[in-house]
Amino acid sequence: MNAGRALIEAIEGGATPSVAAFVDALADTIPALAELEGTPQDPGWHAEGDVLIHTGMVLDALYELLATRATHLDGERRTALILAAALHDIAKPATTREMEIRGVTRIAAPRHELQGRSLLVPQLMALGLSWPLVELCLDLVGYHVAPKFLVVKGRERGGYLRLAQAADPELLYWLELADMLGRRCEDRAQQVENIEMFGLFARDYGAWRRFGDEAPSWRAMYRDALDELPPATRDVSYAQFVADLCEGRITQPEEGLARSYRYREPFPEVVVTVGPSGAGKSSWIRRHLGDHTCISLDDIRAELGGRADQSNNAKVRQIARERLREGLRRKAKLVWDATSLRRDFRDAVTNIARDYGALVTLVAFPRSAREYQRRNLDRATPVPAAVVRGQLASMQWPELVEAHRHLVIGAAGEPLAYYGGLDPTLPYGLEATAQTLREPGA
Numbered sequence: 180m181n182a183g184r185a186l187i188e189a190i191e192g193g194a195t196p197s198v199a200a201f202v203d204a205l206a207d208t209i210p211a212l213a214e215l216e217g218t219p220q221d222p223g224w225h226a227e228g229d230v231l232i233h234t235g236m237v238l239d240a241l242y243e244l245l246a247t248r249a250t251h252l253d254g255e256r257r258t259a260l261i262l263a264a265a266l267h268d269i270a271k272p273a274t275t276r277e278m279e280i281r282g283v284t285r286i287a288a289p290r291h292e293l294q295g296r297s298l299l300v301p302q303l304m305a306l307g308l309s310w311p312l313v314e315l316c317l318d319l320v321g322y323h324v325a326p327k328f329l330v331v332k333g334r335e336r337g338g339y340l341r342l343a344q345a346a347d348p349e350l351l352y353w354l355e356l357a358d359m360l361g362r363r364c365e366d367r368a369q370q371v372e373n374i375e376m377f378g379l380f381a382r383d384y385g386a387w388r389r390f391g392d393e394a395p396s397w398r399a400m401y402r403d404a405l406d407e408l409p410p411a412t413r414d415v416s417y418a419q420f421v422a423d424l425c426e427g428r429i430t431q432p433e434e435g436l437a438r439s440y441r442y443r444e445p446f447p448e449v450v451v452t453v454g455p456s457g458a459g460k461s462s463w464i465r466r467h468l469g470d471h472t473c474i475s476l477d478d479i480r481a482e483l484g485g486r487a488d489q490s491n492n493a494k495v496r497q498i499a500r501e502r503l504r505e506g507l508r509r510k511a512k513l514v515w516d517a518t519s520l521r522r523d524f525r526d527a528v529t530n531i532a533r534d535y536g537a538l539v540t541l542v543a544f545p546r547s548a549r550e551y552q553r554r555n556l557d558r559a560t561p562v563p564a565a566v567v568r569g570q571l572a573s574m575q576w577p578e579l580v581e582a583h584r585h586l587v588i589g590a591a592g593e594p595l596a597y598y599g600g601l602d603p604t605l606p607y608g609l610e611a612t613a614q615t616l617r618e619p620g621a
Contacts, residue, residue, distance in 0.1 A: 181306075182203070182204040182205075182207075183204050183205045183207070183208050183306050184306060184307060185204065186200065186201070186204040186205065187258065187262070187306065187308065187312075190257075190258050190261050190262070191254075191258050195238075195242045195245075195261070196238075196261075197235065197238065198215075198231060198234050198235035198238055198265065199235075201238075201265040202215070202231075205265075205306075208302055208305050208306055209266070209269065209299070209302045211269050211270065211272050211273065211298070212265075212266075212269065214272035215229065215230040215231035215234055215268070215269075215271070215272065216229060216230075216231040217229055217231075218230040218231075218271050218272045218275055219275065219286050220233060220271075220275075220286060221285045221286040221287065223285070223364065223365075224285075224362070224364050225362050225363070225364065226362075226363040226364055227361075227362055227363040230268050230271045230272070230275075233268065233361060233362055234264075234265060234267075234268060234361075235361075236360075236361035236362065237264050237267070237357050237358050237360075237361030237362075238261070238264050238265060238357075238361070239361065240356075240357040240358075240360035240361040241260065241261065241264045241353070241354070241357035241361075244353060244356065244357060244360075245257065245260075245261075249353050252350075252353070255309075255311055255312050255315065256315065256347070256350060258312060259312055259315035259316045259319065259350070260319065260350050260353060260354060262312075262316045263315075263316045263319035263320050263323070263350075263354055264354060264357055264358075266295065266299060266316065266320055267292075267295070267319070267320050267323050267354065267358065268288070268291060268295070269295045269298060269299060269320065270288070270291040270292070270294040270295035270298055271288040271291050271295075273291075273294065273298075274288040274289060274290065274291040274294055275287070275288045275291075276288075276289075292320060292321055292322065292323055292324050293321050293575070295320045295321065296317050296318070296320050296321030296576055297574050297575050297576040299316070299317055299320060300313075300317065300545050300574070300576050301545070301546065301547050301548040301551065301571055302547075302548075303316060303317070304545050304546055304547040304550070305547035305548065305549065309614070310545070310587065310589065310595040310596065310614070310616070311614070311616055313545070314587075314596065314616065315347065315350070317576065318345060318346035318347070319346060319347070319350055319351060319354055321345070321346070321576075321578075322342060322345050322346040322351060323351060323354055323355060323358065324355075325342050325345075325346075325351070326342075326348075326351050326352060326355045326373075326374055326377040326381075327355065327359075327370070327373045327374060327377070329342065329377060329380070330373045330374075330376045330377050330380065331373060335384075335427065336384040336385075336386070336427075336430075337424060337425045337426055337427040338425075339380060339381050339384045339386035340384065340385075340386045340391050340421075340424060340425050341425035341426075341580065342386065343381075343386040343387075343388070343389060343390055343391050344390060344391075344421065344425065344579050344580060345578060345579060345580065346389070347388075347389045348381045348386055348387050348388070348389070349381075349387055349388070352374065352377060352378045352381070355374045355377070356371065356374045356375075359371045359373075359374055388619070389618075389619070390618050390619060394618060394619055394620065395618075395619045395620030396620075397417075397420070397421075397432050398417065398601055398618065398620045398621070399620060400432055400436075401413060401416065401417045401420070401432070401435075401436070401601060402601050402602075404436055405417075405436075405439070405601075408443075410600070410601070410602050410606070411446075411448060411538050412442050412443070413601045413602070414538060414583060414584055414599060414600050414601055414602075415442050415446070415538040415583050416435070416436075416439035416442050417435075417599075417601055418538075418583035418584065418599050419435065419438070419439065419442075419583070420432060420434075420435025420436070420438070420439070421435075422580075423435060423438065425580075441536065442536070445510045446510060446535075446536045446537060446538065447506065447507045447509075447510045447511055447512070447513065447532070447535055447536070447537040447538075448471075448511075448512045448513070448537060448538045448539075448540070449503075449507070449513050449514070449515065449528070449529070449532040449537045449538070449539050449540070450464075450468060450471060450512075450513070450514040450515065450540045450541075450542060451514075451515045451519055451525060451528055451529060451539065451540070451541050451542070451582070452464065452514070452515065452516055452517070452519060452542050452543075452544070453518070453519045453520065453525070453541060453542065453543040453544065453576075453577050454518065454519075454520075454543060454544035454545075454546070454551075455518055455520065455551050455555075455567055455570040455571055455574065456518065456551070456555050456558070456561070456562045456566065456567055456570060457546075457550075457551040457552060457553070457554035457555030457556075457557075457558065457561075457567060458518075458544035458546060458551060458554065459544055459546075459554060459588070459590075459592075460516060460518075460542075460544060461475070461477075461516055463542070463544070463588060463592065464514055464516055466592070467607040467608055467609065468512075468514050468607060470512055471511075471512040471513055471514040472506055472511050472512065472513050472514070473513075473514050473516050474499050474502050474503055474506070474513060474514065474515050474516065475516040475517070476495050476496070476499055476516065476517040477516070477517075477560075478516075479495045479498050479499055480495055483495065496527075499515070499517075500527070500528075500531065503515065503528065503531060503532070504531065504535075507531070507532065507535035507537060508535070515528050518570060520570055520573060520574045520575060521573065521574075521575050522575045522577075522578075522581070525541070525577065525581060526581070529541075529581060529582060538583050538584070539581075539582040539583050539584070540582055540583065540584040540585070540586060540599075540606070541577050541581055541582040541584070541585050541586070542586040542587075542588060543576070543577050543585070543586070543587050543588070544587075544588050545587060545589075545595070546590060548567075548568075548571055550590060551567055551571070552564055552567055555567055579598055579599075582599070583599050584597070584598065584599035584600055584606075585597070585598040585599055586605075586609075587616075593612055593615075594609045594610075594611055594612070594615045595614070595615065595616065596615060596616035596617075597609075597611065597615060597616070597617055597621075598616075598617070598618055599618075600617075600621070601621075603621065
C-alpha cells in the first residue's frame with residue numbers, strides 16, 4: 180500500500196494527520212502540496228503567513244470542531260471533509276499574483292477554488308479512492324469560497340439552493356468555519372459570523388442538505404404528475420424547474436409543473452462528452468448512443484485532411500456548430516464527441532442546445548493521468564503525450580449546473596454517478612450499481 184492510500188485509511192480509522200503528514204504522503208501524487216510552503220498570502224487577509232501555515236491552522240481548527248460541535252460527522256463525509264481541508268487551497272501556488280482591488284495592490288489567487296477542483300480529478304483518481312469520496316472532496320474544494328459570498332452579497336433562497344446542487348452545504352459550512360478560524364486577520368470575528376449566518380440561512384431556506392431539503396418530495400411530485408410522459412420529458416421538466424427555482428423565476432414546484440407544458444411537443448436531445456484524449460469517449464458513444472447522430476470533431480478534421488491536424492480548429496468548430504443547429508432543427512438525438520475540456524467550449528454547445536429547447540446531458544470520464552495516457556496509446560491515432568498533459572492542465576471539470584442531466588463514467592464503463600434523471604433506471608442502456616451516486620429519492 181502506498182503512503183497516500185495509507186494516510187486516507189488512517190483518516191477513515193479516526194486519525195487527525197498534520198499538514199506535514201499530508202505533504203509527506205501525498206506530494207508525489209499531488210505535487211502542489213509541496214509548493215504550499217512559500218506561496219504568499221495577503222497579510223491583510225492572512226497575517227499568519229504562507230499557504231502551508233494557513234492549511235495547517237485550518238486542519239487544527241477542523242479537528243477541534245469535529246471533536247466538539249461536529250461529532251455527528253463520520254465515515255466518508257468526515258474523511259472527505261478532512262481531505263478537502265488539506266487541499267482546499269491546492270491551486271493557490273498556480274494562481275497567486277498581485278492584483279489591484281479597489282485601488283489597492285493585494286496578493287490574491289483568483290478562481291483558485293475551481294481550478295483546484297479540476298486539478299485534483301486525475302490526482303485523486305490516481306490514489307484509487309472511491310468515486311463518492313473523490314466527488315465529495317472535489318466539490319468541497321471547488322465551492323469552498325461560496326458560503327461567505329452568499330452572505331456578503333445578500334443572496335436570497337435561489338442562490339443557496341443553487342449551491343446545494345453543487346456541493347454538500349453542511350460540509351461546506353464546517354469547512355469554511357475552519358477556514359475562517361484558521362487564519363489571522365483583523366476582521367476574523369466578522370468572517371466567522373458570515374459563515375454562521377450562512378448556516379442559519381441555509382437551514383431557513385431548506386438548503387442545508389445536498390440538492391435541497393425538499394428535493395426528494397419534489398422528485399416524487401414530478402414523477403407522479405408526469406408519470407404518463409416519456410422519461411426524457413419528465414427529466415427536462417424537472418431539471419428546468421430546479422433551474423428556474425435557483426434563478427428565482429419561480430418559488431413553488433407547482434409553478435414548474437405549469438411551465439413544463441412547453442415540453443409536451445417533440446424536442447431534441449443533446450449529449451456532450453467531457454474528457455481528454457484517451458478517456459474512452461468515442462468507444463462509449465459507439466456502445467451506448469447508436470441511435471444518436473454523432474458530431475465528431477475528429478471526424479470533421481479527417482474530412483478536411485487529417486484527424487491529427489489541429490491547424491483548422493476554427494473551421495472544424497464552425498462546421499460542427501452548423502451540423503449541431505441542423506440536427507436541433509430536426510429535433511434529432513445528437514452527441515457532441517469532443518474533449519470539451521473548457522467551460523466556454525461546452526457553453527457554446529449547451530447554450531445553442533437550450534435555445535432549441537433540447538434536453539442536455541453531460542457525460543464525464545474521470546481517470547488518472549496514467550490511465551488517460553495508457554488509453555490514448557491504445558487509440559488508432561494517438562495524440563502526443565505532451566498534448567494529453569496540456570489537456571489535463573487546461574481541463575475545467577464540468578459542474579452540474581451546466582446541463583439537465585449529468586453522468587460520470589468509470590474506467591470499466593460503469594456509471595459512477597447519475598444526476599438529473601427521475602426514473603430509477605438509467606438512460607442509454609446503462610445499469611446502475613450499488614455504488615452509483617444518485618440524488619436523494621432517486
